[in-house]
Amino acid sequence: IESLELVDCAEVTQDQLSGALQKLIPAGLQALILNHAGRCFGPTTVRAITSSLPPKPLHSLFAISIGGAYLLTDMDAASLINTISHTVSSIEFKACPLIGSKFCEAIANSYSSSQADNDANLTELSLEDLSLTKESLCCIATSGALRQLQSLSLQRIECLDDETMDTILSVITTSGSLEGLNLSDNPLLT
DSSP: OOOEEOOOOTTOOOOHHHHHHHHHHTOOOOOOESSSSSGGGSSSHHHHHHOOOTTTTTTTOOOEEOOOOTOOHHHHHHHHHHHHTTTTOOEEEEEEETTOHHHHHHHHTOOOOTTTTTOOOOOOOEEESOOHHHHHHHHHHHHHTTTTTTTTEEESSSSHHHHHHHHOOOOOEEEEOEEEEEEOOOOTTO
C-alpha cells in the first residue's frame, strides 16, 4: 500500500491505527492522509510511526496530512516532524487544537538551511485553523525551512497579519520556487 487515506476516522482507535501503521510503514507507505482524525491520531499513533520507520535513507514516507486530531499534542507533533523530516516533503495539518510553537520550531529546525548535513526539503506546507503565534510562523520563515517551498497554504490562522506575511514572503520569493499560495480566511490580512 502506497497511501493510507481515511476520510472519517470516528470509529478508529489509536491502537487500531497504530497497529496498521506498524505494518504499513516498514512495507513502504508513502503517504498518510487522515481527515477528521479525531481520537485515532495522538501519542500512541505518533510513537507507532516514529518506532516503525526504518533508518532514514530507507523509509519512503513523503507526505503527511492530518486533520482534526484533537488528541495530538504540541510535543508529539514536534516529535513526529523531527523524525519524519528526512523524507517527508509535504506537510498538512488542519484543525489540530493542541499544536503550536513546538510544532513550528520542529519544522524550523528540521528543515533549516543552516544545518550543514540537512538533506530535508519542504516543498508543500499547509496549515489551517491552527492556534499559532506570529513568532512561531516567523520562526519557520527565518530558519530557511521554506527555501524549497512550491506550495504554501495558510488558512484561518488568526494571528496572520501583513507584517508576518511580509516576513514569510520575503524568504519564499527569493528562491523563486513558489507555484501556489492560498491565504483564505485570514481577517488580519489586507
